[in-house]
Amino acid sequence: MKLVKYILGLAGAALLLSSCSKLEDINKNPNESEQVQPDYLLTNGIKQNVDTYWGNDAAMETSLLYVQYWAKIQYTDPDRYIPAATSIQTVWNNFYAQGVADFTKLIELGDTLQNPNYKAVGIIMRSWIFQVLTDFYGDIPYTEAARIERYLTPAYDKQKDVYLGLLTELKGAASIITPAANPISGDILYNGDMNKWKKFANSLRLRIALRISDKEFAAAKAVFDEIGTDDASLIVSNSDNAQLVYQASPNQNPVARNRETRNDYRISKSVVDKLNSLNDPRLTIYAAMPRDTNKIIGVTNGLATDSASRLGFNKTSDVGAVFTATTAPAVLFNAAELLFIKAEAAQVGLISGNAATLYTQAVTTSLKQYNVSDANVATYLSQASVAYNAANYKQSIGDQKWLALFGDGLEGFAEWRRLDYPKLPAAFTGNLSGKIPLRLTYPSSEQALNGTNYKAAVANQGADALTTRLWFDKE
Template identity: 75%
Template sequence: MKLFKYIFWVAGAALILTGCSKSLEKINRNPNEAETVQPDYLLTNGIKANVDTYWGTDASMETSMLYVQYWAKIQYTDPDKYIPAATSIQTVWNNFYAQGVKDFTTLAQLGDSLHNPNYKAVALIMRSWIFQTLTDLYGDVPYSQAANIEKYPTPKYDAQKDVYIGILAELKTAVGLISPAGNPISGDILYNGDLTKWKKFANSLRLRIALRISDREFATAKAVFDEIGADDAGLIAANTENAQLIYQASPNQNPVSKNRETRSDYRISKSIVDKLRSFNDPRLSIYAALPRDTNVIIGVTNGLPTDSASRLGLYRTSDAGAVFTVNTAPAVLFNYAELLFIKAEAAQRGLLSGDAADLYKQGVTASLKQYGISDATTIANYLLQPGVVYNTVNYKQSIGEQKWLALFGDGLEGFAEWRRLDYPVLTPAYQGNLGGKMPYRLTYPSGEQALNGVSYKAAVAHQGADQLITPLWFDAQQ
């Protein structure tokens, strides 16, 4: 009898507590706050936040832009000497996972629940682009168990090979889902709802990744090229189709422009100025600004000692040109020139049919035209220079140097392709902190060591020492 009384008492208490809990939930509910996510808002915010990270201070200005010697520093020079701030490494990781992978995973799920596969397709494309960026930078990263913290609070790190092959499959799925004649999407600040362009972006990304793994997985890469082919109807086919976010006035300005509002510690690198000059390249006056005091374009050597860099002053060396520093400067994720250079290398290596030399010339021309250099005589004369003429014997030098120039401003992609092609030949930072070597990756953030230690240690054991100089799987030449 006492047992039954106890059971009834517990049951009654539970009912009271449940009622209290529901009352509290009702009281604490904000009537002005949406309880379901709207896909258009999620898409807009997802694109803006992740492109900001991609072109922002931590992933670009303080790391990749310096490593690939697009920019240099005249103040606070530690990052230019390969001493990145721990906060930069952590911020890149946190932003891409929390604001990128998580948000686009949610958007993909919304695409299913709303019966709009076009939202799911766009979400898969953006998420794949983010995963490509993450693995390019760090190597082995959480992929298959990412964005599911309820089930996997300490996700495993997938091998870089598996990440690339996984996102190739996701991009193929996304292409199959896209239906330009189907339900429209809203909130698209990248392509303004043009689903045909999203399909071209996805296929172009597939070719980028296939080429990136081709030194390790030639057969896999060949299968992708065989499937997609060279048909411009399914690929980025003009500068007007570049994947890029066009920024607006403050507070929605380009991250580079926003940075220049309060800082003046970045300058164009001497390495790229020297290369542009050696080619009599008309992009020099576009990529670099004239300093106020010298009125001559002057690049800065990477990795100068702090005192030497400071003595250069603020007005005697060149910042990046206005095309990159104005409020509305576009943040480019994939340009037409890159796609043509991909085709050229693929043709040279037997991954794709076509004339490699002609595709290379088309790539150079597309880059020049991207920056308003359209005069046919100027372009023809540029292509005839000995240093620019396509070198079949050393195609990696020709493509590597011109691709490096065409990707200026896009530090992350430029850094990845420089590692893969080993051109241009760059001299390590003057006072570099890596014993005469250059970085090949970012180290994992300290937060992973503290919160996901078992998975972190397994990744290091598989990939190699958690150091800037540890080459990644795709970089087969190292």
């Protein structure tokens, strides 16, 4: 009798397993791939992370205001240095969940598919994201990030170690690129041109090397010694700019998407005043003419909401169409920045070369990015107010680099902190006792879910406050 029951039990179990197997088969989508496709992953990864970089939380409500490219004309709390908790959280979540995780997967797929170009692109994009994160927050999860199966609560790496790690990763990525073989698909940044990806990787290396040069000069010089004068492997032409060119809705520029339903932003008075003082031909490119006036008018940063709204929506200048149009490109790295990097590097002894000549090339390249005529470029450069001043190179480079990075809030914010130029006034009714933010605070989720490592990072870096100076930002 026991044997009969045992046999019946086995039969029942077999029937149950067979039913489960059939149920799984029924629930499978025959049209859905069980393997992640690298081209789809790459397209989505680039789009989602560039959207974050140029979007509401990382740019419009924070960095663009802090570095005074934009100002707010209504709902002005963010312009008064009172960021929304959702903005802080969204930047962190998007870059880690949609960026670091996706590109880590692409790196793994590159190995699985034996295609080093997918792997290289994954490393380059992930390194760019980590660079943005550490520029914004300081110490961040780096070596243990995107490995949730091993590190549910990842430790924070010191900012110095993040930068040095990224220099190593980017060098490795550039070295495995094979332009003549292993084609990739889904590349909406460079259309599969691996020579341009190599230029992007090497240009990022110089960006990071210069950023750490005040603290780690020898490490920075080693990078410049290797690639600093190799223009063939760097972004020195606007045709090589790392930028995502947007398309029609629903793939429009996030700034354009914002303008479809909101009217919160204007160009900052700080930018307008600087452009006017230099007779800069970029004024009518960077700023739009108000509907009710024939004069470009910027808005003071950090006005109280009632004061800002009284200025009039149709009497103040929005940002120019070159940034707000549906198909306006989102720039991650432009040639002018690279030439400014080289100018400063020549000035401080990181490379040989004439700093003034490189500075002139950088300013020219920025103007030509917006199709300023040769005659107007020559007139602009002939002004004493624009001429390179080696005795105060940080002001010359700082002012012009700030203008050249207009619209690229995160990079402009980082370089303004490092160079301390231009000299910007604090928000008119700012919430920081006359100070300007120097970083973004960590999201509250880190305190709740990764508390031990969060506390260790704060103990190392300093108070989790907007005014805490980051490691790279030498006083």
